[in-house]
Amino acid sequence: MEAQHEQARSALEAQYAAIPPGEPVRLAKRTSNLFRPRAEAERPGLDVSGFHRVLSVDPQARTCDVQAMTTYEDLVGATLAHGLMPLVVPQLKTITIGGAVTGLGIESSSFRNGLPHESVLELEVLTGSGDVVTATPHGEHAELFRTFPNSYGSLGYATRLRIELEPVSADVALRHVRFTDTDALQRAIAEITDTREWQGERVDGMDGVAFAPGELYLTLARWTDEAGATSDYTGQRIYYRSIQQRSTDLLTTYDYLWRWDTDWFWCSGAFGVQHPVVRRLWPRRLKRSDVYHRLVGLDLKYRVMDRLDRRAGRPKRERVIQDIEVPVDRLGDFLDWFDDEVGMRPVWLCPLRLREQSPVWPSYPLRQGTTYVNVGFWGAVPVGPDADQGPLNRAIEAQVHELDGHKSLYSESFYDPATFDALYDGANLAAVKKRYDPDDRLMTLYDKAVRRR
Known part of the structure; x- marks a missing residue:
């Protein structure tokens, strides 16, 4: 396994070195759980198909060495064989361990174990300079280790991680x-x-x-x-x-x-999969979040929903697909506002608190000792001709900010640069990026999350 990893890493470094300066850099992944549109790249992305393996599981130390593009479906399959699981397992099978760290992940153990990046012990990263470095909480690359979560590839791409595991029952x-x-x-x-x-x-x-x-x-x-x-x-x-x-x-x-994966929480209903007849005919192997995600991608590409609404004379709908966190004592305030202004139910609730020994994570600065509740809502709301301007999404951003909360960046965002930098510590991101991507080969987090490049 180690030899295969080194071979894949060398191939990735060569690919990166072959990209001409000024050309956009992105990953070519089999699956994605992002919901923000982006411009089509002229060149194919970096081939990371060689980074899909669980390298080793140490049942005594309760750790796992895993390549970054390994899905949680495969990771869990390997760890459960030892009666162990990652401290946090995001709810969708095709989320990758690297994606949950450079982005954000959450699940029902987060009230005990925080977010997935908090159980990372060691992080191997291909940086914007083309070098591969190993970052840990202490040492030469500790700054990169702390800033990497919620950086979405703006500082580099994880290739290998060592994570903590915990025992689980049958x-x-x-x-x-x-x-x-x-x-x-x-x-x-x-x-x-x-x-x-x-x-x-x-x-x-x-x-x-x-x-x-x-x-x-x-x-x-x-x-x-x-x-x-x-x-x-x-x-x-x-x-x-x-x-x-x-x-x-x-x-x-x-x-x-x-x-939650079988019906993508409750969103499979949009494809008729919850109708008893359709459900009986729909194969089990296709009752998966990645299948539904591909169907959404087809709808976005061909504007099927918009055409049907226009033909039926219905107002144009705005896609409201977001996960936000607010302090637990502001949850009721947010839900009351959400009911009045957006009116989408059901919504998912997932409490979380940073682990006691957790360092500061500047790119997503939750407060130590504070209990938050993640609120997830995914759907489309009739808005009218202004739907493309994102009025509801903009209002949600403002309300979350007012309630001292934070918003994940996997979906569309509309922040102006100054607000974005204040919320996600843009100054620190820029300083770390200058060190690890001195030639600006990688897009900034703002370019990725807001400008959708």
Whole structure:
């Protein structure tokens, strides 16, 4: 495995060196979980197909060496064989470990374990200067290590990572706890984050769904080896509907980790996959987030939704696909505003807190000791002729800022340069980029996230 990695790394360095100065640099990846359009590149991207392997798993040290383009589907397959899992497993199978670090990832263990980059012990990066360096929390490249999360390839591309793992049981017992007001929900999230318990029972994973005002759920997960019949939501049954239908459940750990992937949370409904007849005919192997993502890509390319709306005389829709974080005590404020101004439900809720030993991550500066709640919402809202200007997305950005929150950059952003630099520490990004990309061969984060180049 080590020889294969060195061979792939050498080939990548040669590819990079062959790109003429001034030419745009990007990766050629089989899958993507980004939702921001970008200009078409004239040249093919860097071939990173050789970086898809789990290199080793150390069950005693509870660590894993893994190449950056390895999907979490493959990574989890390798670690579960040892009764271990990454500290945070983002909810979609084709998210790559490198993508979750240079971008951001989150899941139900984030109230205990923070974000995926916090469990990285060592990071190998092809920098903008064409050199490969190994960055750790301390040492010569510590500055790159801290700034790399949320840099989206503006400082370089990860090629290999060493990450922490944690033990996990064979199954996961779930409790779906309903709340009728956000004050009670906020108090419960804060209590569980502090104590890692609810009503005397251990909590290993926590996320939630806000179906409507007054219908709010926290799903509390507990790793267990207790015997029992497990549920299957990869066939006719749909996971998110079960939250409203039952108070307890039992899933295998594998199925729990991918419970949201089968129906892309609830977004598979846009393709008719939740209709009983269509669902029966739709093969299991195609009930996957990457399949739905490709369908969305076709819609964007051929403007199918816009044409159908125009033909039916409906207002043009604005795509509102975002994940934001607000402090837990501002969650109710955000949901109230969101209901009034956007009106999209359900939305996903995922509490998180930075790990106690976590360093400062300047490119996504969450406060140490503060509990946040990620709110995820993905859909399209009738707006009218101004839809292409992103009025709702712009309003969301302003509201999140007002509530002392942050917004992920995997989707469209509209910030002006000064605001963007203030939110994502543009001064530090520029200083680190000057060191590791002195000739500006890589696009800046603002170019990538806002100018969509």
